[in-house]
Amino acid sequence: MKIAVFGTTVSESFVPVLKEFFDFLFKNKIEVQIYKPFYSVLTYELKTEPYHTSFFNSWKDFDNTSEFIFSVGGDGTFLQSVLNIRNFDIPVVGLNSGRLGFLADISENHVVGALTEIFNGNYSLIERTMLEVELLGMDNLDFSYALNEMTVLKTDTSSMLNIYAYLDKELLANYWSDGLIISTPTGSTAYSLSVGGPILTPDSENFVITPIAPHNLTIRPLVVPDNYEIKLKIEGRGINFLTSLDSRSVAVDLNTTIKVKKAGFKLKTLQLPDQTFFRTLRNKLMWGIDARN
DSSP states (O other): OEEEEEESOOOGGGHHHHHHHHHHHHHTTOEEEEEHHHHHIIIIISOOOOOOSEEEOSTTSOOTTOSEEEEEESHHHHHHHHHHHOOSSSOEEEEEOSSOOSSSOBOGGGHHHHHHHHHTTOOEEEEEEEEEEEEETSOOOSSOEESSEEEEEEOSOSSOEEEEEEETTEEEEEEEESEEEEEOTGGGGTHHHHTTOOOOOTTOOEEEEEEESOSSTTOOOEEEETTSOEEEEEEOSSSEEEEEETTEEEEEETTOEEEEEEEEEEEEEEEOTTOOHHHHHHHHTTTTOSTTO
């Protein structure tokens, strides 16, 4: 069996957990291709030598025979693994070295138990919808897909944006606001949640359209079926606005129209028996953690 390991950096306090992780892989004779920049950080900066059998530097030299991709870090690292590996047939597993993780949900206290469950086949697959974004009138991003959300934001002026949103060919609304978030179910627990958007289960076949600081207080977040194509036209006093896809962003001219739709593929992730979505919500958002309960 072969697996891949992706990461960017971890704290020195997490090194013992990583040693436990790689020792398990070595003892079980599992081949490991590791992201070369991550390996360099571990060896030169943290003075630890992770077990490995090969390297990859990007999606271009990634060995697609791996059975799992392990992302070591937080949810931000998980999103970077999608960008850097770009393989949607291999399930991604998140090993959490951060604080709050909905995607990187294997905690440092359950590494061996989680690995044992995974390699014994005791898990279920969760397929997550991704967004495909097209920028009409300018060059598109090298990787025009997002797992969490696509966001439009003001960038060069304090004035609000006028964002005309269309569902297929019908005008939904003119959002006079600081920005607008188009979120997948996965992204409903990210940026959209922080500005008042609803939480969706990962298997929901919907998008969430969430305005950022709207001028009209009756404008609320909206859940729509994900078979709609969403088109955005932006007006404002500046010369451009900011468009972000997960952790990547680019300045876009005001005359650029944005099209957003469901991608033609889904990202595979793992769910262990004791790590259901609702249990994750309770733990991460501390629902019910109150002395009165």
